[in-house]
Amino acid sequence: MNRLMLNKTILILSTLAAVIGVGFLFWILITLSYKGIMAIHWTTFTHDLVEGGIRNLLVGQFTMAILASVIAVPVGMMAGIYLREYGHGSKLAAVIRNLSDVMMSAPSIVIGVFVFAILVDPFGGYNGFAGIAALAIMMIPIIISTTDNMLGLVPQELREAGIALGGSKHKIILQVVIKAAKVGIMTGILLSFARIIGETAPLLFTSANNQFFTMNLTEQFPSLTVSIYNLATYPDAPSRDLAWAASFILTVIVLIINLFGRFVVRNKK
Amino acid sequence: MENVVMEVKDFSFVYPGAEKPSLKKITLPVEENKITAMIGPSGCGKSTLLRSMNRIHDLYPGNTYEGEINLYHRDGTKENILKLKKENDFIRLRQEVGMIFQKPTPFPMSIFDNVAYGLRLAGIKNKSELQDRVEAALKGAAIWKETKDRLGESALGMSGGQQQRLCIARAVALKPRVLLFDEPTSALDPISTGAIEELISELKSEVSVVIVTHNMQQASRLSDYTAFMYLGELIEYDKTETIFLNPSEKLTEDYITGRFG
Numbered sequence: 001m002n003r004l005m006l007n008k009t010i011l012i013l014s015t016l017a018a019v020i021g022v023g024f025l026f027w028i029l030i031t032l033s034y035k036g037i038m039a040i041h042w043t044t045f046t047h048d049l050v051e052g053g054i055r056n057l058l059v060g061q062f063t064m065a066i067l068a069s070v071i072a073v074p075v076g077m078m079a080g081i082y083l084r085e086y087g088h089g090s091k092l093a094a095v096i097r098n099l100s101d102v103m104m105s106a107p108s109i110v111i112g113v114f115v116f117a118i119l120v121d122p123f124g125g126y127n128g129f130a131g132i133a134a135l136a137i138m139m140i141p142i143i144i145s146t147t148d149n150m151l152g153l154v155p156q157e158l159r160e161a162g163i164a165l166g167g168s169k170h171k172i173i174l175q176v177v178i179k180a181a182k183v184g185i186m187t188g189i190l191l192s193f194a195r196i197i198g199e200t201a202p203l204l205f206t207s208a209n210n211q212f213f214t215m216n217l218t219e220q221f222p223s224l225t226v227s228i229y230n231l232a233t234y235p236d237a238p239s240r241d242l243a244w245a246a247s248f249i250l251t252v253i254v255l256i257i258n259l260f261g262r263f264v265v266r267n268k269k
Numbered sequence: 270m271e272n273v274v275m276e277v278k279d280f281s282f283v284y285p286g287a288e289k290p291s292l293k294k295i296t297l298p299v300e301e302n303k304i305t306a307m308i309g310p311s312g313c314g315k316s317t318l319l320r321s322m323n324r325i326h327d328l329y330p331g332n333t334y335e336g337e338i339n340l341y342h343r344d345g346t347k348e349n350i351l352k353l354k355k356e357n358d359f360i361r362l363r364q365e366v367g368m369i370f371q372k373p374t375p376f377p378m379s380i381f382d383n384v385a386y387g388l389r390l391a392g393i394k395n396k397s398e399l400q401d402r403v404e405a406a407l408k409g410a411a412i413w414k415e416t417k418d419r420l421g422e423s424a425l426g427m428s429g430g431q432q433q434r435l436c437i438a439r440a441v442a443l444k445p446r447v448l449l450f451d452e453p454t455s456a457l458d459p460i461s462t463g464a465i466e467e468l469i470s471e472l473k474s475e476v477s478v479v480i481v482t483h484n485m486q487q488a489s490r491l492s493d494y495t496a497f498m499y500l501g502e503l504i505e506y507d508k509t510e511t512i513f514l515n516p517s518e519k520l521t522e523d524y525i526t527g528r529f530g
Contacts (some may be wrong), residue, residue, distance in 0.1 A: 157370050161374035163363065164368035165386060165387035180377045
């Protein structure tokens with residue numbers, strides 16, 4: 001009897017906990033969707049921030065995230081290849097792997113402060129390059145870790161088979177091993193992109209924000225997330241509505257990238 | 270020594286960090302166009318010896334070699350492969366001495382590209398030559414009929430037995446002098462095993478074969494010569510018939526009759 005009671009109690013408690021957790025998630029999503037959709041107008045996408053739209057913010061956010069990926073993906077992948085294929089078992093590799101894991105959990109505001117000190121302060125002001133650098137620094141450890149882990153899943157026999165056919169190590173890595181790990185690495189890249197596209201803290205005092213459309217990375221650069229942060233604190237209703245709209249759009253973007261990442265995995269495995 | 274393609278001489282091998290050598294003073298010939306089987310209980314060193322014969326061990330640094338492993342080239346010259354140091358020499362060696370693994374190892378690319386991969390590594394770029402040699406290799410590995418209409422499809426979609434024959438085709442395409450088989454059928458079903466065995470015996474008109482196997486029936490069915498190894502030592506080497514019917518060592522007889530191992 002006692003055991004049955006205990007079983008029931010724990011079942012009820014854990015169900016309740018799940019409902020509470022998921023409840024908050026839905027609360028957030030419903031509020032966000034309701035307020036966001038209500039605030040969206042077609043001019044939201046065609047006008048810049050200065051005229052009450054987010055066109056320049058979307059372009060700016062994506063520009064920075066894409067350029068950050070252009071830096072982080074090759075650097076991260078090459079470092080991951082070093083860790084798994086060349087440095088395996090060496091002390092240096094173990095140290096780098098640990099540091100990279102620490103970097104992955106470093107608070108993003110700390111990365112922002114660091115980039116402020118080396119790329120903003122000495123150059124006399126906020127600029128787009130600093131934002132890109134901050135995002136790339138966030139992204140690199142994630143890419144390193146995914147590449148490292150995904151290469152680790154490639155069976156050793158495949159490397160040996162390539163070597164046994166008369167391949168040199170670097171050719172086998174580039175032409176066989178990476179190909180075998182391609183899906184996993186691509187998913188990792190997508191997910192890390194989804195992660196940095198929604199970051200605010202690393203941009204707050206690196207690229208800051210710009211109300212106008214610009215592609216000039218030497219000046220303050222428009223950012224969707226920083227704008228949400230700013231707009232939400234303004235007292236006037238139109239600003240707040242725009243913040244809701246922007247938040248909703250950002251959520252949808254991140255959701256789509258995540259779903260696409262999962263879709264790629266499911267289809268290739 | 271006219272018909273010997275490779276010869277292992279007083280060969281000892283120590284893994285990094287190991288106290289005792291895994292192979293002790295092995296001396297063993299590999300006869301040309303014959304099948305040599307290496308049998309023995311797990312840990313006897315047969316795989317280690319096989320993997321020394323194309324220096325695949327060198328992927329992992331720190332091994333110690335002693336003695337000689339000589340490869341006789343087609344022009345009659347002799348080369349001690351333990352002396353090789355440069356990557357280019359290793360590549361040349363592995364084109365002469367190919368290897369098939371326990372698990373099939375198709376590359377994540379099309380069937381055609383799998384077979385052409387080694388050829389491209391060897392520097393063959395001419396398209397029609399590639400096509401001819403891939404076709405010849407697939408025919409040589411008795412898998413042409415099954416694959417000729419799906420050369421562009423991924424090799425990963427084939428069955429295990431087909432994948433293993435593809436791997437053999439890939440190795441054969443390079444026209445090696447010696448092919449090393451490391452338990453090539455232990456991951457396959459009986460029917461695929463039969464097909465692979467048949468293929469290996471057909472191959473010996475073109476290459477010399479060394480095969481490591483746990484399966485004594487396989488060794489007796491397939492091979493012309495058999496080497497029995499135990500605890501890193503070569504106990505007995507002779508014609509397969511002699512080893513199985515009239516071994517001179519007590520240990521060999523005990524192993525073959527299933528008294529241990």
